[in-house]
Amino acid sequence: THFGFKTVNRNDKVGMVAGVFHSVAGKYDLMNDLMSGGIHRLWKRFTIELSGVRYGNSVLDIAGGTGDLAGKFSRLVGPDGRVVLADINESMLRVGREKLTNQGVAGNIEYVQANAECLPFPDNSFDCITIAFGLRNVTDKDAALRSMLRVLKPGGRLLVLEFSKPTNEVVGKVYDRYSFDILPKMGKLVANDEESYRYLAESIRMHPDQETLKGMMEEAGFAEVRYHNMTAGVVAVHRGIKP
Ligand code: SAM
Secondary structure, three states, X not given: OOOOHHHOOHHHHHHHHHHHHHHHHXXXXXXXXXXXXXXXXXXXXXXXXXXXOXXXXXEEEEOOOOOHHHHHHHHHHOOOOEEEEEXXXXXXXXXXXXXXXXXXXXXXXXXXXXXXXXXXXXXXXXXXXEEEXXXXXXXXXXXXXXXXXXXXXXXXXXXXXXXXXXXXXXXXHHHHHHHHHHHHHHHHHHHXXXXXXXXXXXXXXXXXXXXXXXXXXXXXXXXXXXXXXEOOOXXXXXXXXXX
């Protein structure tokens, strides 16, 4: 299979993303820790701090995968709150549900199979929406951003945590080397799946940089859009408010 984006059409991309995440679901958490050296935990913690989620809030974690953010939100919002863990991929959802159930945090979490481009929730449903390392996999990102805006309550926040463009040339070079040479080899070694991790590197390369994503969020109708670089811009978290 060739994963070059310029040559795949929309349906191919949807099928390909599904295939990638079916095949990595069982090893996903382990690979995350290995590939980021555990740093993804810090990126997620910062995102949660920035979210301002409080007791009683309702939160949607879209592309929530194996539920790292949803688990933390579940504790923050408490029994009077609501957390929806949504993902397009049933294998990822299943692994997430099992993990959270084992951690004993499942009480206020709902699991929904959904596409970020057309969210199956009423208007003005959530105080906060997060999408972590998910937007780059979505084919129609503008549609996804509009859909998220629609289901947010006025004053609600969207947080997009995603790989971005390194702000430092040296870091950028090292990082390119790492993602194109080392990542696929690690994928092969640990998950016996080189192609999926090659796809990962390519999807990171293709994803809009900090300013472009900021512009896309503004275009979709978000207000007060700001972003914070982490790890020299390898990752950025964007936040916008529904007016
Ligand atoms: N948010 C989790 C985390 O940070 O660990 C999981 C991130 S994982 C890299 C990306 C997830 O996005 C996968 O679980 C995949 O199934 C999901 N995904 C891809 N395209 C999607 C779409 N159009 N709508 C919803 N989820 C999608």
